[in-house]
Amino acid sequence: MAESDDQRQADDAHVYHHDEAGNRPVQGHHDAEVIGEQAVSSYWRANIRLLLGLLAVWFITSFGFGILFVDELNKIPFFGFDMGFWWAQQGAIYVFIILIFVYAIAMKRIERRHGVDDDA
């Protein structure tokens, strides 16, 4: 026991603890673990890759279809709408919702794979 406390203190020298914060998230089963730098950096790279992909879709559907190419798309009829107008006033918003849920679900998977999830 005393030994593991010693071990813990030795680790503490290299670990940032933000314990005094008043609104920390609830306990997860990884909370006591100190996570290796390698797991963290590969987790972070996976996160960035996912982010860039989703933000590309975010940009193309709103700024691309709804603004930059709206005139070209408006030549295409789409369920009673001109397609560019539909993207700007309807379509992009539906895509935004999908993007957030895709991110939430995909991140859960990435986190579990790298052992940094916040499951209870």
Place this chain on the structure above:
Amino acid sequence: MSTQGLTYLFVGLSFALYIGIAIWSRAGSTRDFYVAGGGVHPVANGMATAADWMSAASFISMAGIIAFMGYDGSVYLLGWTGGYVLLALLLAPYLRKFGEFTVPDFIGERYYSRAARIVAVICLIFISFTYVAGQMRGVGIVFSRFLEVDINLGVLIGMAVVFVYAVLGGMKGITYTQVAQYCVLIFAYLVPAIFISILITGNPVPQLGLGAEVVNEPGVSVLQKLDLTLQDLGFAAYTAGLKDKIDVFAITLALMAGTAGLPHVIVRFFTVPKVSDARLSAGYALIFIALLYTTAPAVAAFARLNFVDAVHQTDYQETPGWFSNWEGIGLIGWLDKNDDGKIQYGAGAPFEGTPAFNGERGSSGERKLTNTPTDNANEVYVDRDIMVLANPEIAQLPGWVIALVAAGGLAAALSTAAGLLLVISTAVSHDLMKRTFRPDLSDKQELAYARIAAATAIVIAGYLGINPPGFVAQVVAFAFGLAAASLFPAIFLGIFFKRINKQGAIAGMLTGLVFTFAYIAYFKFMAPELNNAAHWWFGISPEGIGTIGMLLNFAVAFAVSAVTAPPPEKVQELVDDIRIPSGAGVAHDAH
């Protein structure tokens, strides 16, 4: 029961509900007061975020603005929803892991600097008060039109209700009243939209009705009919825009980044239990928001069509009751330029300025105007804000629908006002008192300060509602532009770029802030006569300049950080810690 009786009933019942919830959910600690104890279910938080976010501007004004701007109105639809993608992907989960109470908390700790915290507090207070003033105008309009009480009394009643639940319950009280307010406001928005969609197209889903064919006119869709009708009257086609592409682009981006950087929206994500809940909750919030935001363009198109139908070439004496009702409070004005007793509606301003009545009646019984007429054929002045509120009357829907819309408009205004007042009071009691000037405060004392600050903020907001500064409508651009140019980049860089240090962040925030502020102030107040595309930089209007402010912020933050010392070890570890959803920290040395 009369429409007014029903309105009193609906508004009274909804207010009783909000106060009941407040008494049930009193705050006992600062954690309750600031973040509702940090245990709100993601779906409930999604609803509360939607009500918090959708203000009088979304509920009352947005569809009206789109009705008159057509395609150009898309900037609001895209900007005010796309910001949630940025929030969910780039900010909310990390700020939740950070685990403090306020946005300045993050900026102050991440940039290890009291100055950075104070800059953030100033941005926050300025943004939030700008926003609150707009809510109070919404409360005033609803009260004076539907309940026929004095605007000032209306504002006081609204303030009293917010006072009870915000001061007693803090974030905890606000959260659960916002859930109730969301239900009231979305029901109030959808019911008339569905009715009107059925009347015009036979399709009960407004999102589909917008693209459907008009009843009795096979082969002509709503948007085609609108384009034709408006072009006949001398307007531009509804589905084509007048703004330059670069301006539409810049405004949309500024509104998105501004949305993601608004403190009262960010703190809502501090109330869920954990990091993964923050992501999910943003998704739920956007579903609840999109219900209104995808309906709004349909409401806008239907309202414009109905308005032209009801008004153009109609004898003033045969106009429906709503026309003279809104004329009565000065949001509609009619100047019979050709003395035919009929209303002609068309493009262009009918006269200079907003209606100025001299108290007399004209030959048709209209309120006489003293404005100088313009030389176009249009005779009607109509304030965009009335479109949603007048829509059920224009479409001749039953009285209870009109009463419902009044209750919904109040729910939208009050829920947003409460959220804003809370972040203002938190910034004062937590960031200024506890973290800066009086670190020795106990939790009980800090809570008392929070309540005093909330009460003070309500009084100031009430004052702004009763004596609206003339520039309120002008400064909406400020709130989003400043949030986009200051808070959003500072938080984003703080999470994703470890190397950004105190000097870089402060220099970046100040650059973004000063540039954006100066540009808007110049074109809105100092030289409003130059406020047109020919004088704007790169053709970007003051509404969109936050985008340039944001880019300047990024550039300055990187440049200054590169030539100054990196942040201390402890701060870099903080960044490591907030990037992962769990764990006790990151081991840097494998010895």
